[in-house]
Amino acid sequence: MSIYGKKAVAKTGNKKPMSRSDKIFNVVAILVFLVLTFICVYPFYYLMICTISDQKMVDLNQIIMIPHGINFRNYVEILGVQNLANSALISVLRTVGTTALSMVCTSYMAYFFTKQNMWGRKFWYRFTIITMYFTAGLIPVYLNNQMLGLNNTFWIYIIPAAISVYNMVLVKTNIESMGPELEESAYLDGAGYMTCFFKIVLPLQTPILATVSLFTAVNQWNDFFTTKMYITNTKLYTLQFLLYELLNQVAAAAEQIDVSGPGAAITPTGIRLTLTAVVIIPILCVYPFVQRFYVKGLMVGAVKG
Missing domain, CATH: 1.20.5 (Single alpha-helices involved in coiled-coils or other helix-helix interfaces)
Structure with missing residues (x-):
C-alpha cells in the first residue's frame, strides 16, 4: 500500500x-x-x-x-401463613398453564384468519372482534361457567382464558407481514396447514409470541377476581387472592403470625409490604428474559410497504 x-x-x-x-x-x-x-x-x-x-x-x-x-423475619414468618405455599403453587400452575394454552390456541386461530380461502373468514373475524367491545355480562358468564362445570375447579383459571382476541390480532398482523412465499414453497413440497403452522409459521413468530406471553402471564399472575367470583375451595386460592384477603383483614393476619421471640416486631405495615414483595418478585424475575423481544414484537407489522 x-x-x-x-x-x-x-x-x-x-x-x-x-x-x-x-x-x-x-x-x-x-x-x-x-x-x-x-x-x-x-x-x-x-x-x-x-x-x-x-x-x-x-x-x-x-x-x-x-x-x-x-x-428477614418478615419473610420467615410470612411463609408460615396458612395456605400460602399451596396458593403460590396454584398461581404458578395457573400462570404457566394458561400462558402455554393461550399461546397455542390464540396463534392457531390467528393463523387461520390469515387464510383467504377460509369459509366465512370476514364474518367470523368480525364476529370475534366484536367480543372485545361487547360481552354478555357478569351473571350470564357466571351461569355459563356453572353449566359447563367449571366453577370451583382449577379449570376455571385455564379454559376461559384460552383465547385472547387482542393477542390474536397482534399475532395475525405479524403473520400477514411475513408474506406467503414460505408457505407456498411448503405446499409445493406436500405440507399441509398443520405442518406449515408448527414447522414454518410458529418458529418465525418468536418476538410477538414472547410479547403476548408476557401480557398473558402478567394478567394471570395478578388476577384475583376470578378466584373471588368462582372459587370457594380454599385449596384453589391463588396467591393474589390470599394477599387480597390478608390486606382486607390485616389485623387477623397479624394474629396468625407468631410475633414472639427475638428480632423486630411484625406489624400490619410489614405484612402488607412483605406480601406485596412476595407477589411481584416472581414476575419481575421473568420480565428480563422476554424484554429483548418486547419492543421488537410490538413493532413487527407496524410498517406497511
Missing part, C-alpha cells in the same frame, strides 16, 4: 470531535434518563428495604434510602 493509501486509511479512522453543544446535550440526556430510571426503580427498592428493616422505623417513615435494623 502506498503512503497515500495509509494516510487515507488513517484519515477515515479518525472520529470527528464532538462539539460543545453535542457534549452538553449528551450530559443532559444522561441526567434525564438517570432521573427517570431512579423514578422507576426506587418504588421497588423502597419496598424491598422496608421489608427487611426495623418495622417500627418503617411505621415512623424513617426508612428512605438505607435499611436499618436489617432482618
